[in-house]
Amino acid sequence: MKRNELFDNFLNDSLTDKEHDELINRLQEDENSEKFVNYIIETNLMINAAENASQNSSNPKKKSPILFIIGAVAAILLISFLILIPKTQNFEIVSSTFANFSEGQTITNDRIKLAEGELSIKMQNGILLELHAPIDLEFKTSNSINLLNGTLSAKLPPPVKNFKVHTKHGTVEDLGTAFGLQVKDESAYLSVYEGMVRVDLANKKTKLKVGQAINFTIDGYEETIYTDDITTIQNTSQFNLGNRELRPGQNMNFKLDTSAKLIKSSISMRFDNDKNFKYKLLVTAKGKKIFESPTYSAKDINQIAVPLNNQGDIQFELKAVSGSIENGILEMKDIRLLTDGYRPYEGNLLIPNQSEWSYKFEGLPEENWMQVDFNDNTWSKGKASIGYGDHDLQTRIGPDELRHSISKIYLRKKFDLGNIELGDMKNLGLNLLADDGAVIFLNGIELLRYNLSDGPISEATYAITRAGKSRDEIIYKNFSLPVGNLIQGENVISVIVSQVKARSSDMRFDLQLKVY
């Protein structure tokens, strides 16, 4: 059968088994597989063009598929943005993460619902509201709103007072201040930034001053978050600096729930603003320093691997290095606590850190090296971390004279899902330590590319940037990936680790894989 007929039958989904075999045989040739891909793309363009041409002749105003898709995405953003009900309240857009709204634009609405993004608005009496999605609120009067759910902060310009926020858990009345309020189904959280705020619950009333914060429900409240000395954070992902300013030479201490015995060894940190502030994080367990980070910029998302497993009484010390920050929120996303009676679900471990891998660094591996059934008996074996140039590696590769000329390591590791039911699993959690870049394949299909440009990897492909001496090369990067082509039974992870250039002083690799 002619090549294009085979391609056509594939496109028409009418390949017989024999034709399928023939197609696969032909696709083994590089030229044919390239032609096949081009043929499919060409067909795609042809179908669109043919449909467009037909639609234009019958209905010149109908949208093309591409416009329809763009329109659909835009519609999702818009629908999530505003729900318009009777329009009685005017407010001015101060800033927004939505292209559709510009600074200074006046909008009339009685309800705002954001599914994503942030929006700052100024009410007619000058009250400034910062809204953080997801949020749903209704304007009642010019000086009161219903916060159905979500997070906002409010700042009242003098002499405005008595701005009320009604929630299902109680009413917050601002006595001429600034405050932050988060309403969830189970409770609400209020933090006072300036001045004083009154809270009316069903049977209780209280006033909060600057620096105070409470969790409240209709039945009552409890004071929470920070004291002047050490703040205790529980199963939370945020540490709020409140209205404090942190400058070089100043520290801020916070600790985990005292019952915490284990936390995940990787933490993702970022500040919620982009001030030019640099900091370090020190971690102590039972009074002993166990980790000191390099200097981080508040602008970046910083991921650290902290050896914290099974250590209690964990405290963090945030040290200002340069610049200053105030009203910041440090998000520590991936902390997982193990407290009595509660064990967080951490997924099923498929490949632990420091596992044994088969590896090869001289010459290119055989073509099918990424397949499960490839025989890697002739490859070297060693425990991760694998590499050269550093003293703390588990496996140092190659003879000394060769080390600095190794630019790529090819690694593979088989694993079995065992009793894990694949049908219940949604994601793969991959922790990668790669100096400088890596491509990870699962059963021969690319799963992740880190610090390497798109396209085929050849001997001449190098990492985009160098892993920093003090930082990237010792930090596990966390990736949450779709479960992909993981199959029940035996699977194989194959990895190409690449240097940033042909000769480099060090190289390192380790990987952990979970499914959950």
Added chain:
Amino acid sequence: MNKNRQSEFLKLAFESRPVLTSYAFTIVKDWSLAQDIFQDAVISMNEKCDEIQQDSPLGWLKSVIRNRAIDLIRKNDRTSKKHEQLMILVDKKFDSILKKEELEFLKEKEKALQDCMTNLEDDSKNILVDFYKNKKSCLSISEIYGRTVNAIRLSLSRSRAQLRHCVKLKLEES
């Protein structure tokens, strides 16, 4: 969420649409489904753009598309060893087209193709759509148009050749 990054990623995603929908099609063998998968993946990229590495948004998008497509065919019990083999053979070819210059070239090609399509007779256009998109067999198409099966095959290959020639000329002109 970084707005610039979001719009930059969206722009890249739409530029790569012909390649990535073709990629999704190769897995699910259904153009409408491929469009849906692409659209879902773009929405997901839009939501998670802060988590995606700056240097490989298309790699991320492609892997989401692949995984969603595979999930879908698994649910419909349409996976086969042969199909998996085929995907392994062509997967990297799609990567090589997901490059800026290739995508720009495709964009020009798409535009040229749209112009060239106006020269094609309506029947020929409809046969292309019926065969490639609606997956009608040559036999059933031949019955619709009152022509022989061979004539339909011939029409398909002639249309493709005619379009290819026209596109080539237009690209040379530009």
